[in-house]
Amino acid sequence: MTDSITITGNITEPELRTMPNGDAVLSFRIGAPHRVFDRAQQKWVEKSTSWYSVSAFRGLAQHAFASLHRGDRVVVHGRLRLKEWENASGVHGFAAEIDADSLGHDLLFGTTTFAKDESRSAGAVAESWAPAEATPDTGESSRAATDGRDRELALAGAQSGGADQPF
Template identity: 30%
Template sequence: MANLNKVFLMGNLTADPELRTTPKGTAVTDIRLAINRYFAGTPENNDRQEETTFVDITLWNRQAEIACTYLKKGQGVFIEGRLQLDSWEDRQSGQKRTKLRVIGENLQLFPRGGGSGDSSAPRQQSGGYQQQGGSNYSAPRSGNPGYPPQSAQGPVDDFGDDDDIPF
């Protein structure tokens, strides 16, 4: 039987990320996302209900650096990653503890607040480009005419009009 461990999350940061480094110099940051879910209420009370889930995410290397450079509290982000179960023994009580977290492998930034954005935050566009190390993040495009690099721009459409689509 095949196994799959893949998570896709979209939400808003609950705090500004803080960059740390391991003793060997690897960049790491932990972020927390607030993910809202909206649903209809009970049949008697059909009001719109809201539920918020908080998820802890660990980012490593370049993704951690990007998050600390561009993300701020309240900003939207899309994370692609995998689940990891951490287990340890509590020093005070001696009990075994576990925590399920997401290890972020790709990250895509969105405008702050999901709408008009904050003038101090970089503007983002959908459809990021691939960084070395697998980071898929949308580069800030306003205010930096040389960004993204020429090699990072999307593919050229060589198919002509819609009647020539090869399928």
């Protein structure tokens, strides 16, 4: 089953990987809380949280990794897939996965700054890249080395290989 879905919630730590063909893949989980207003207590009460696994690919993966952090409130739009699973003990269930088409911060909870990727706006396809802190043998990255603006600079340098190419 694949359907279009939009989810708003808080994300876990995004993880960036590079596929053997060079494409970037970002994955994280998003918790979408169901809240109702309790008139007796005069406050919002969380009833339950639905969890989804989210994957983003290529340019969207690169930009989201530079922009999103654990705990950020985001809006995810993409294609929903429900997968049935069963473990060794015979317990079975369903997992909800979203292949993201669009990602962004939920501006109800704060502000953000947008920096346009000039190489994409000109119609050029961005080159595949591996983040500067990636381990060569696995392609997995660590967020410990960079944060905030430092991470953006590291990603720009890793993608361009120098200052002569736009990020």
